[in-house]
Amino acid sequence: MAGATESTxxxxxxxxxxxxxxxxxxxxxxxxxxxxxxxxxxVTITDPVAGVPMVxxxxxxxxxxxxxxIGFGVGSRLGYVATNPRPTAGLVASAAFxxxxxxxxxxxxxxxxxxxxxxxxxxxxVTGGVGFAVSALPREDIGSTLPAGALAAFAGLVFLTGVIxxxxxxxxxxxxxxxxxxxxxxxxxxxxxxxxxxxxxxxxYGGFGARGRHIGAYVLVYLNALSIIxxxxxxxxxxxxKGLPGLFNGFAFGAGAGPEVTLVGVTFSLxxxxxxxxxxxxxxxxxxxxxxAIAGTIxxxxxxxxxxxxxxxxxxxxxxxxxxxxxxxxxxxxxTNGLWSTPSIVFGLFGLAFLVPRLGNQKSLLAGMLTLGFMxxxxxxxxxxxxxxxxxxxxxxxxxxxxxxxxxxxxxxxLPAALPGIITGIILGVGRxxxxxxxxxLTMSGSVAPPGSQTVDVLxxxxxxxxxxxxxNPELMQATSALPYQLYSLxxxxxxxxxxxxxxxxxxxxxxxxxxxxxxxxxxxxxxxRYYFRSKLQHE
Amino acid sequence: MNVLPNSDGAGLRAAARRGLRRGxxxxxxxxxxxxxxxxVAAVSLLAAFAGFLAVSSLTAVPFAVFLVATGYGWxxxxxxxxxxxxxxxxxxxxxxxxxxxxxxxAEAWPTVQYATVNVFGIPIPGLRLxxxxxxxxxxxxxxxxxxxxxxxxxxxxxxxxxxAAPLGVAAALFLSEIAPQTVRExxxxxxxxxxxxxxxxxxxxxxxxxxxxxxxxFDIVGQGTYLFVGIVVGLMALPTVVSVAEDAxxxxxxxxxxxxxxxxxTDWQTMTSITLPAAFSGVSAAVLLGVGRxxxxxxxxxxxxxxxxxxxxxxxxxxxxxxxxxxxxxxNYGDADGLQLSALFVAGVxxxxxxxxxxxxxxxxxxxxxxxxxxxx
Numbered sequence: 001m002a003g004a005t006e007s008t009x010x011x012x013x014x015x016x017x018x019x020x021x022x023x024x025x026x027x028x029x030x031x032x033x034x035x036x037x038x039x040x041x042x043v044t045i046t047d048p049v050a051g052v053p054m055v056x057x058x059x060x061x062x063x064x065x066x067x068x069x070i071g072f073g074v075g076s077r078l079g080y081v082a083t084n085p086r087p088t089a090g091l092v093a094s095a096a097f098x099x100x101x102x103x104x105x106x107x108x109x110x111x112x113x114x115x116x117x118x119x120x121x122x123x124x125x126v127t128g129g130v131g132f133a134v135s136a137l138p139r140e141d142i143g144s145t146l147p148a149g150a151l152a153a154f155a156g157l158v159f160l161t162g163v164i165x166x167x168x169x170x171x172x173x174x175x176x177x178x179x180x181x182x183x184x185x186x187x188x189x190x191x192x193x194x195x196x197x198x199x200x201x202x203x204x205y206g207g208f209g210a211r212g213r214h215i216g217a218y219v220l221v222y223l224n225a226l227s228i229i230x231x232x233x234x235x236x237x238x239x240x241x242k243g244l245p246g247l248f249n250g251f252a253f254g255a256g257a258g259p260e261v262t263l264v265g266v267t268f269s270l271x272x273x274x275x276x277x278x279x280x281x282x283x284x285x286x287x288x289x290x291x292x293a294i295a296g297t298i299x300x301x302x303x304x305x306x307x308x309x310x311x312x313x314x315x316x317x318x319x320x321x322x323x324x325x326x327x328x329x330x331x332x333x334x335x336t337n338g339l340w341s342t343p344s345i346v347f348g349l350f351g352l353a354f355l356v357p358r359l360g361n362q363k364s365l366l367a368g369m370l371t372l373g374f375m376x377x378x379x380x381x382x383x384x385x386x387x388x389x390x391x392x393x394x395x396x397x398x399x400x401x402x403x404x405x406x407x408x409x410x411x412x413x414x415l416p417a418a419l420p421g422i423i424t425g426i427i428l429g430v431g432r433x434x435x436x437x438x439x440x441x442l443t444m445s446g447s448v449a450p451p452g453s454q455t456v457d458v459l460x461x462x463x464x465x466x467x468x469x470x471x472x473n474p475e476l477m478q479a480t481s482a483l484p485y486q487l488y489s490l491x492x493x494x495x496x497x498x499x500x501x502x503x504x505x506x507x508x509x510x511x512x513x514x515x516x517x518x519x520x521x522x523x524x525x526x527x528x529x530r531y532y533f534r535s536k537l538q539h540e
Numbered sequence: 541m542n543v544l545p546n547s548d549g550a551g552l553r554a555a556a557r558r559g560l561r562r563g564x565x566x567x568x569x570x571x572x573x574x575x576x577x578x579x580v581a582a583v584s585l586l587a588a589f590a591g592f593l594a595v596s597s598l599t600a601v602p603f604a605v606f607l608v609a610t611g612y613g614w615x616x617x618x619x620x621x622x623x624x625x626x627x628x629x630x631x632x633x634x635x636x637x638x639x640x641x642x643x644x645x646a647e648a649w650p651t652v653q654y655a656t657v658n659v660f661g662i663p664i665p666g667l668r669l670x671x672x673x674x675x676x677x678x679x680x681x682x683x684x685x686x687x688x689x690x691x692x693x694x695x696x697x698x699x700x701x702x703x704a705a706p707l708g709v710a711a712a713l714f715l716s717e718i719a720p721q722t723v724r725e726x727x728x729x730x731x732x733x734x735x736x737x738x739x740x741x742x743x744x745x746x747x748x749x750x751x752x753x754x755x756x757x758f759d760i761v762g763q764g765t766y767l768f769v770g771i772v773v774g775l776m777a778l779p780t781v782v783s784v785a786e787d788a789x790x791x792x793x794x795x796x797x798x799x800x801x802x803x804x805x806t807d808w809q810t811m812t813s814i815t816l817p818a819a820f821s822g823v824s825a826a827v828l829l830g831v832g833r834x835x836x837x838x839x840x841x842x843x844x845x846x847x848x849x850x851x852x853x854x855x856x857x858x859x860x861x862x863x864x865x866x867x868x869x870x871x872n873y874g875d876a877d878g879l880q881l882s883a884l885f886v887a888g889v890x891x892x893x894x895x896x897x898x899x900x901x902x903x904x905x906x907x908x909x910x911x912x913x914x915x916x917x
Contacts, residue, residue: 343836
């Protein structure tokens with residue numbers, strides 16, 4: 001679609017005015033970055049930059065930008081700059097400007113001038129009305145630059161004159177106190193104004209009109225996408241940086257470095273020692289670890305998958321292949337979508353009310369498995385159904401024409417063709433439930449920091465007996481820990497209760513990191529599987 | 541098979557007759573031992589379920605019978621057994637939803653009854669949960685008011701929606717209409733991974749980084765603000781909005797977009813005047829689902845809020861954070877019993893019903909949009 005509009009209808013050569021407008025956009029971007037830096041306290045607003053106080057610098061740049069944008073609009077209106085604006089800036093922009101100026105007028109009237117309620121309401125309405133009129137009535141070039149540029153210039157002047165200086169504080173005067181200080185307000189105002197002016201300058205760069213709006217909007221949309229990715233990157237990078245020291249505490253690699261294990265009667269030393277992953281929490285440990293929680297998470301996932309996948313795939317097969325489209329399939333679809341959006345804590349409550357009393361009347365691993373299985377179920381149904389629907393009907397018809405039964409068609413044609421989609425769905429679903437805390441909090445939570453001896457061993461726990469229920473497994477019936485729950489309990493327990501963990505902060509971040517690694521590992525595998533199968537489909 | 545249009549009773553009777561005949565045909569056509577196997581399996585599974593409900597130690601017996609019967613059926617009459625088994629799984633899926641409804645309502649009932657108020661002589665159960673404003677489960681007068689938590693949930697949800705809706709729709713537009721192929725290949729998995737980060741990790745970062753920062757920045761006594769919980773929850777609801785809205789935008793027929801572009805519009809004009817209006821209902825369904833996610837988000841709120849139920853002063857003070865419905869449950873389930881535990885279930889019922897309505901509403905909107913656009917299925 002993007003290629004369709006790349007035509008020569010628009011003049012290609014860059015004019016001087018376009019260069020100036022592009023410069024204004026760039027300056028706005030610099031200012032925005034500067035405001036972000038101040039927000040994260042990378043630069044302080046009190047320090048001077050090249051001899052100029054930071055606040056004055058920001059204010060000066062804002063005034064400059066504001067005036068430049070206004071100059072652009074006026075120049076275009078007077079015909080000095082060749083543009084093709086619309087008659088008006090449009091209702092959305094006008095409404096936004098009206099709202100912004102309404103707020104500005106109200107704040108200035110009530111806080112700076114100290115007018116009463118009636119006073120600030122009148123002032124707000126007046127400034128809001130003027131803002132609306134200025135943006136809606138004149139031609140687009142004035143309408144979209146003047147209100148934006150004026151706001152930036154006004155904010156710049158406020159900073160320059162010191163009305164909002166480095167020591168400015170606005171106490172909201174509420175019973176539960178809260179106040180705005182300069183360190184927060186100045187960067188936020190600067191960032192907001194630079195966004196607004198950047199948008200106006202981008203419009204000017206495009207010569208207003210349809211093309212100007214296109215560019216103005218694209219700047220904002222690209223910025224949005226960029227910031228989402230930036231936030232993701234920051235979150236992950238931050239957790240990794242904070243968690244790495246704790247994770248690799250006491251890590252050793254080499255022959256005989258690790259603990260002894262016995263496999264099939266042969267005892268040998270592992271070539272690797274990773275205390276955080278191989279230990280529990282104990283008083284005498286050099287490095288405490290989260291082995292019981294890791295084992296708990298693995299068993300939880302296995303249990304949930306064993307429970308939910310057969311049920312979910314079966315249900316998807318029935319509603320896609322056997323049932324006629326009608327009331328019944330609709331009900332199933334609504335029920336699965338309803339289950340999918342049910343809050344996780346409600347699943348926890350359900351497990352507490354339904355499973356816990358029936359499974360030995362105590363929190364247990366099995367209850368946690370089943371609760372997570374209930375959560376996984378709708379996801380499996382939805383993704384399996386989607387990928388089965390994507391199998392072309394020709395496949396089914398061709399198979400049916402060979403005279404085989406319906407179930408044989410499903411088993412040897414539909415399911416294999418839909419398998420990639422189903423597997424991807426399951427992996428992504430597992431990633432989601434592996435990180436869930438709320439359901440297992442209510443159904444299987446054990447001690448805050450379990451020692452290594454409490455690592456669950458489900459396979460070794462089976463016991464057979466002659467009286468009903470014939471098979472028992474105390475390991476399944478015990479409360480245990482899992483990574484998300486362990487992180488939660490580490491946060492809420494505080495330092496006092498878990499005092500046998502030395503560096504509690506390091507331990508917490510390492511737990512968060514290993515949880516993130518486990519969950520994102522599932523996601524990475526799921527997404528990679530999808531790309532793999534998709535590229536295979538495209539090549540064939 | 542004509543159904544008489546003028547009488548519902550006749551229609552029902554005809555349907556019943558049809559069902560009966562189909563059933564009789566089925567019995568006639570199926571070999572008797574297959575029929576017996578399937579019946580035994582069904583009955584034993586029902587018995588096992590009943591045994592599980594009744595907390596019987598004999599549950600394993602009918603379940604074993606079920607396993608044996610299906611095993612035999614699988615070997616001898618695979619066609620029929622497969623069909624019955626998949627039907628069973630479908631019914632169990634619906635049953636799960638039903639069980640959730642029944643059990644959390646049943647557990648919630650005692651507190652609802654406790655909070656009955658007589659209005660003009662008519663008892664209205666549960667009204668006191670909503671007209672009092674104090675949550676005081678231990679010190680008398682015992683009151684289980686959910687108003688403070690509903691207030692918290694509403695504030696958090698409003699802030700989260702204000703974050704997730706515009707950013708999410710813009711990102712969906714970007715992914716579906718604007719981004720070049722290579723950029724999309726980076727951004728789309730990025731958004732999915734954002735959905736994958738466990739909520740407790742968000743909560744942990746919020747608790748250790750954001751909350752202290754906010755307390756310092758806004759000069760707040762103590763930590764925990766609805767504002768920042770809302771922002772974090774909005775970030776978590778964002779991927780839901782993006783993916784559903786993107787699906788909706790993608791479902792707008794390419795011919796509509798091309799037709800607009802052929803008139804010489806810019807991409808952006810096509811988006812605002814063709815694609816977005818056509819996909820509007822789908823996009824609003826995405827926002828509804830995002831709201832549902834935000835309402836139900838638990839761990840970030842539990843970790844970041846103060847856990848002391850009460851209304852903020854003034855009511856619109858978002859720089860203070862007491863408790864939401866979800867965090868109330870997560871923080872208090874441990875030492876709650878009796879009526880207090882039941883009150884937590886009431887909170888769960890409110891969450892469940894609200895989110896279920898949002899889900900059904902958004903599905904209805906989506907179905908209507910598909911119908912309007914005349915797309916496949």
